[in-house]
Amino acid sequence: MTDEQHRVDLLFDASDEYRPEPPPPPEIPAWKDGSVRIGIHTSIAGDICNALELAHGLGANALQIFSASPRMWAVGTSRISEASAARFRARRKELSLGPLVIHTNYLINLASANPVLRTRSVQTFHQELVRALALGADYLVTHPGCSGPDCGSNRAGESVSAIALGLRQAARGLKLGDLQILLENTAGQGSSVGSKFEELRAIMDACRDLPMGVCVDTAHLFASGWDIRTAEGLDKTLMSIDQSIGLDRVAVLHVNDSKTNLSSRVDRHEHIGKGKIGLEAFARILNHPLLARRAFIAETPIDKPGDDRKNVAALWKLIGRKVAAAGNDGMKPRRKKAKASTPSKKGTKRAVGVHASKLKKKS
Ligand SMILES: [Zn+2]
Numbered sequence: 046m047t048d049e050q051h052r053v054d055l056l057f058d059a060s061d062e063y064r065p066e067p068p069p070p071p072e073i074p075a076w077k078d079g080s081v082r083i084g085i086h087t088s089i090a091g092d093i094c095n096a097l098e099l100a101h102g103l104g105a106n107a108l109q110i111f112s113a114s115p116r117m118w119a120v121g122t123s124r125i126s127e128a129s130a131a132r133f134r135a136r137r138k139e140l141s142l143g144p145l146v147i148h149t150n151y152l153i154n155l156a157s158a159n160p161v162l163r164t165r166s167v168q169t170f171h172q173e174l175v176r177a178l179a180l181g182a183d184y185l186v187t188h189p190g191c192s193g194p195d196c197g198s199n200r201a202g203e204s205v206s207a208i209a210l211g212l213r214q215a216a217r218g219l220k221l222g223d224l225q226i227l228l229e230n231t232a233g234q235g236s237s238v239g240s241k242f243e244e245l246r247a248i249m250d251a252c253r254d255l256p257m258g259v260c261v262d263t264a265h266l267f268a269s270g271w272d273i274r275t276a277e278g279l280d281k282t283l284m285s286i287d288q289s290i291g292l293d294r295v296a297v298l299h300v301n302d303s304k305t306n307l308s309s310r311v312d313r314h315e316h317i318g319k320g321k322i323g324l325e326a327f328a329r330i331l332n333h334p335l336l337a338r339r340a341f342i343a344e345t346p347i348d349k350p351g352d353d354r355k356n357v358a359a360l361w362k363l364i365g366r367k368v369a370a371a372g373n374d375g376m377k378p379r380r381k382k383a384k385a386s387t388p389s390k391k392g393t394k395r396a397v398g399v400h401a402s403k404l405k406k407k408s
């Protein structure tokens with residue numbers, strides 16, 4: 046070995062070689078592990094984190110919430126403080142709850158031709174998106190809107206483009222990241238848009254720059270004329286959804302039984318297995334191979350204490366699992382009617398509580 050060679054050998058040590066570290070893989074949320082996701086709509090009354098504790102305590106591993114009062118226009122800003130949002134995100138991670146679905150305010154009507162209502166709807170939808178991003182939501186579910194004279198006009202044909210334009214205006218300036226906007230099929234009550242899958246498809250097509258998908262509500266399907274009670278009926282329905290919008294665009298199912306008959310066009314939710322759709326049909330829906338890896342979220346009524354727990358347990362049972370609820374009292378039954386009270390701070394809080402539980406039934 047020459048001197049020169051010797052020096053080179055000494056100087057070169059393979060372990061000193063610079064190897065750039067690969068960038069860390071993006072963190073995959075624990076809920077995206079392919080496991081079955083059963084959720085329920087829970088109330089944020091009192092503190093937004095309560096919704097997480099409620100869902101977890103009821104034995105659910107996914108949830109839906111309203112991020113603000115769903116039947117009132119926000120007064121002033123409806124932003125959630127960063128401290129509350131951070132606490133919410135951290136607790137959700139600890140409980141491995143997901144997906145987190147947020148349902149938008151019911152007053153939003155992006156199909157309205159009334160300029161005041163339309164502006165308010167776009168602004169409120171924008172705030173919905175801001176809160177969904179702050180909370181780290183996966184999906185923001187919305188009803189498309191309604192057209193016709195009872196909803197501030199706009200002819201049916203025009204409403205699809207009005208809704209799409211409204212969604213794009215509401216999302217302007219926001220980076221939606223992993224958040225997806227899901228259009229929910231409706232029962233077809235009055236002049237509501239979205240009981241036909243072709244309408245949902247047309248809205249999505251007009252919003253190609255937005256991350257859009259669909260949430261299928263079983264009670265709304267049934268009320269709008271899809272007979273999902275039989276195996277053949279369910280297959281026919283799924284085939285039609287696939288042909289019109291593509292089943293891959295369906296991310297969430299609202300699993301609600303129906304108080305009303307097939308084609309009633311009336312939206313009244315019932316406990317799983319206690320309505321006109323029936324338990325057997327829900328067993329087929331939850332176990333259907335074409336619906337695997339979707340989140341199933343109940344928006345069932347609470348008539349008696351414990352109804353929410355029973356509905357979550359019923360859904361788990363249908364997929365052959367007994368999931369014990371971690372044990373909290375669940376949500377309070379829907380109160381008969383809020384007494385008209387003077388608008389005090391306490392009164393407002395009470396009203397919000399009533400809304401939150403009342404709305405589980407009709408969403
Ligand atoms: Zn629904």
Ligand SMILES: [Zn+2]
Nearest residue numbers: 148188229408
């Ligand atoms: Zn809904």
